[in-house]
Amino acid sequence: MSLEQxxxxxxxxxxxxSNEHPVWCPGCGHFFILRALTKALAWLNISKQDIGLVSxxxxxxxxPAYLDVYxxxxxxxxxxxxxxxxxxxxxxxxxxxxxxxxxxYSIGGNHFIHACRRNMDITYIVMDNEVYGMTKGxxxxxxxxxxxxxxxxxxTGLSSFNPMGIALASGASFIARGFSGDPxxxxxxxxxxxxxxxxxxxxxxxxxxxFRPEQKDWHKSMRxxxxxxxxxxxxxxxxxxxxxxxxxxxxxxxxxPVYRSEASSKKNGTASEQMDIIExxxxx
Numbered sequence: 001m002s003l004e005q006x007x008x009x010x011x012x013x014x015x016x017x018s019n020e021h022p023v024w025c026p027g028c029g030h031f032f033i034l035r036a037l038t039k040a041l042a043w044l045n046i047s048k049q050d051i052g053l054v055s056x057x058x059x060x061x062x063x064p065a066y067l068d069v070y071x072x073x074x075x076x077x078x079x080x081x082x083x084x085x086x087x088x089x090x091x092x093x094x095x096x097x098x099x100x101x102x103x104x105y106s107i108g109g110n111h112f113i114h115a116c117r118r119n120m121d122i123t124y125i126v127m128d129n130e131v132y133g134m135t136k137g138x139x140x141x142x143x144x145x146x147x148x149x150x151x152x153x154x155x156t157g158l159s160s161f162n163p164m165g166i167a168l169a170s171g172a173s174f175i176a177r178g179f180s181g182d183p184x185x186x187x188x189x190x191x192x193x194x195x196x197x198x199x200x201x202x203x204x205x206x207x208x209x210x211f212r213p214e215q216k217d218w219h220k221s222m223r224x225x226x227x228x229x230x231x232x233x234x235x236x237x238x239x240x241x242x243x244x245x246x247x248x249x250x251x252x253x254x255x256x257p258v259y260r261s262e263a264s265s266k267k268n269g270t271a272s273e274q275m276d277i278i279e280x281x282x283x284x
Contacts, residue, residue: 011045013038018068024059027216029180029206030127034066036183037096037125040190041069052093054083056108059134060100060127060206077108080115083122088261094194095121101128105141105161112163116170116199118259123193123200126163127180129208129215137211149211163203164240164251168233173198173256175236177227177248180206181218185225185248192250198258205245221246229253 016038024030041051051069055061056079064071070093074082083097104112104126115122130147132138139152141161148155164175174196178186186204193200205222207215227249230236236252 011042013042016041016048016067016069018066020065022066023062025208025210027207027209028059029129029204029208030060030063032180032183033060033125033127033186033204033206034063036178036180036186037063037190038067039183039187040194043187043191044194046094046194050092050094052083052086052090052095054079054086054095054097056099056103057134058100058103058132059208060098061103063098063125077103077106077111079103080108080111080122080124083124084115084118084120087120087122091121091260094123096123096125096194098125098127100133100140101126101130101142101161101163102132102138102140105163109141109161113166113170116167116172116201119171119173119199119256120259121197121199123190123196123202125190125202125204127204127206128163129206129212130160131208131211133208133211162240164201165237167201168236168240168252171199171256172201173252173254173258174200174250175240175252176200176202176250177243177245178202178204179218179222179224179248180204181222182224182248188225189248189250192253196253198254198256205248218246223247225249227251231255 048069053064053069053071055064057076064073079097079099083095087095130142132140139156145158146155167175176189178189193202227247229250231254239251
């Protein structure tokens with residue numbers, strides 16, 4: 001049998017799952033995001049040893065434990081900092097960062113802005129349930145200002161953070177919104193995001209059935225995959241700010257310069273020399 005006749009093994013979604021059972025609450029939207037991600041990886045047929053999955057802290061950040069790929073469960077708000085260092089040191093890897101709205105947009109907000117600005121080839125998956133779920137229901141940056149809870153009985157009084165608008169203004173070259181209740185559409189978005197060369201933000205509405213039970217009705221309001229991607233940032237801005245947050249699809253996709261360090265092109269040199277290059281690169 002010649003080399004050309006040897007069948008190529010196609011990956012299956014279950015090939016990417018670990019033996020760890022997710023401990024999310026029954027009905028949590030994160031289950032469907034996990035499934036959509038494994039389907040996307042299988043469709044792309046990426047070798048497990050070529051994937052680096054980095055997370056911060058929170059319910060969503062448990063994701064690396066549930067996939068059978070190289071994973072790093074970092075500290076609060078630092079997923080993108082770790083992912084950036086990994087991509088600089090190992091540009092050959094498919095690097096994915098995962099987190100939630102609190103982890104990514106509050107304590108991790110500064111890293112988020114500059115990760116968009118650098119436009120490194122990283123896919124950032126944000127599971128947005130508009131609440132701090134793991135720490136018992138505090139309002140998050142994306143919480144509606146009038147949402148009343150035991151911890152904020154009068155609401156926050158603060159306008160909600162618009163992550164997609166911030167990403168666009170900061171320089172991200174791929175911006176999309178998905179819904180955990182639409183796993184097929186979400187799989188398509190994740191597949192496109194991972195394939196895209198540059199920083200990809202995939203903002204996913206994922207209901208927290210424990211602390212935001214009203215979000216169970218999100219599926220009634222979602223308008224699935226009804227957005228046409230724009231390459232012009234002005235048109236994308238109009239679509240992002242003109243949406244009430246329930247339109248899904250790819251809003252913006254542009255062919256922008258991707259940031260790479262000198263270390264990625266230098267195969268020789270000591271580890272210390274390459275680390276010096278990477279440290280200087282992250283100062284920008």
